[in-house]
Amino acid sequence: MSYKLGIDLGGTKILIALEKEGGGIISSGKFPTGATRGVDSVLDNLASRTSEVLSHAGVSRHELVGLGICVAGFYDIRTRTIVSSPNLPGWEQFPLEQELKKRFKVPVLVENDANAAAYGEYLYGAGRGKKNMVNITLGTGIGGGIITEGHIYRGGGGFAGEVGHINVLPGGPLCGCGRRGCLESVSSGLAIAREGRLLLESGGGDLLRKITGEKGQLTAGHVFEAARNGDAGAARIIREAARFLGLALSFVVNILNPEVITMSGGMAQAGEQLFVPVRHYLKEAAIPPSGDMVSVVPAVLGEEAGVRGVLSLLEQYLKKL
Numbered sequence: 001m002s003y004k005l006g007i008d009l010g011g012t013k014i015l016i017a018l019e020k021e022g023g024g025i026i027s028s029g030k031f032p033t034g035a036t037r038g039v040d041s042v043l044d045n046l047a048s049r050t051s052e053v054l055s056h057a058g059v060s061r062h063e064l065v066g067l068g069i070c071v072a073g074f075y076d077i078r079t080r081t082i083v084s085s086p087n088l089p090g091w092e093q094f095p096l097e098q099e100l101k102k103r104f105k106v107p108v109l110v111e112n113d114a115n116a117a118a119y120g121e122y123l124y125g126a127g128r129g130k131k132n133m134v135n136i137t138l139g140t141g142i143g144g145g146i147i148t149e150g151h152i153y154r155g156g157g158g159f160a161g162e163v164g165h166i167n168v169l170p171g172g173p174l175c176g177c178g179r180r181g182c183l184e185s186v187s188s189g190l191a192i193a194r195e196g197r198l199l200l201e202s203g204g205g206d207l208l209r210k211i212t213g214e215k216g217q218l219t220a221g222h223v224f225e226a227a228r229n230g231d232a233g234a235a236r237i238i239r240e241a242a243r244f245l246g247l248a249l250s251f252v253v254n255i256l257n258p259e260v261i262t263m264s265g266g267m268a269q270a271g272e273q274l275f276v277p278v279r280h281y282l283k284e285a286a287i288p289p290s291g292d293m294v295s296v297v298p299a300v301l302g303e304e305a306g307v308r309g310v311l312s313l314l315e316q317y318l319k320k321l
């Protein structure tokens with residue numbers, strides 16, 4: 001029997017899935033990345049956790065035919081190295097494919113995590129049946145993956161789809177990428193939490209203060225909850241975040257004319273509270289033919305999207321070898 005490994009290497013957690021030939025995912029595991037401990041520690045941890053997933057399924061290493069991994073960061077498809085990753089400090093210019101080949105002694109395929117998630121949603125999720133789609137990941141940061149005519153659009157170096165770093169507010173808040181006013185700096189979970197803290201510091205947000213006091217450290221989820229329950233200041237924060245998101249998506253829609261935009265990640269859990277204003281602002285700013293035809297819907301695969309996508313890419317890659 002032959003098996004493939006699909007891995008999603010993120011800044012905070014790593015997901016490992018073991019797929020049986022023709023039998024879907026039969027075993028999986030999730031553990032903290034421990035990114036601050038450095039590259040070697042993360043890779044050692046990855047190897048030992050992978051062994052755990054294999055032994056849990058009663059599969060030997062020799063039965064592995066390939067490994068697909070998607071990674072949070074700028075991955076250069078020409079040099080096959082991680083150029084940099086805001087969430088994985090110390091991985092600059094790291095030859096991930098080469099290193100994993102050495103450790104696992106099987107063919108390795110590396111993909112950007114947002115691209116892999118988009119491909120997963122396209123094949124198995126909310127983008128099924130649509131050949132042109134964009135998947136947006138809304139979490140602590142904002143990621144984007146583009147599918148055109150059924151294929152991942154990577155651009156010249158593999159850096160296409162960086163929706164989170166579209167500059168929507170020149171001179172605005174500092175972004176993780178070092179520039180100011182990126183979408184991620186005004187519409188991400190971190191940005192909403194920051195605005196929530198500023199609201200409390202300014203003496204507003206009574207309901208938000210009450211919710212945060214009960215639940216501990218202020219998160220974007222608290223701001224959404226306060227807004228839902230009538231806190232005017234919190235509602236303004238959500239409206240602003242949705243306005244910038246809708247604006248950025250209108251750029252995407254004008255350029256790519258996708259049939260569907262799927263949105264995943266922690267913030268997408270807010271559902272219609274977020275989707276309704278985002279659709280409104282998108283439609284307001286996009287050219288009518290494209291703005292009218294695009295639907296903006298929740299993604300459905302959750303955190304499995306990346307490993308599902310990368311396992312399919314791996315399968316195609318292995319067939320070509």
Ligand SMILES: [Zn+2]
Pocket residue numbers: 164165175176177178179182184
């Ligand atoms: Zn940025």
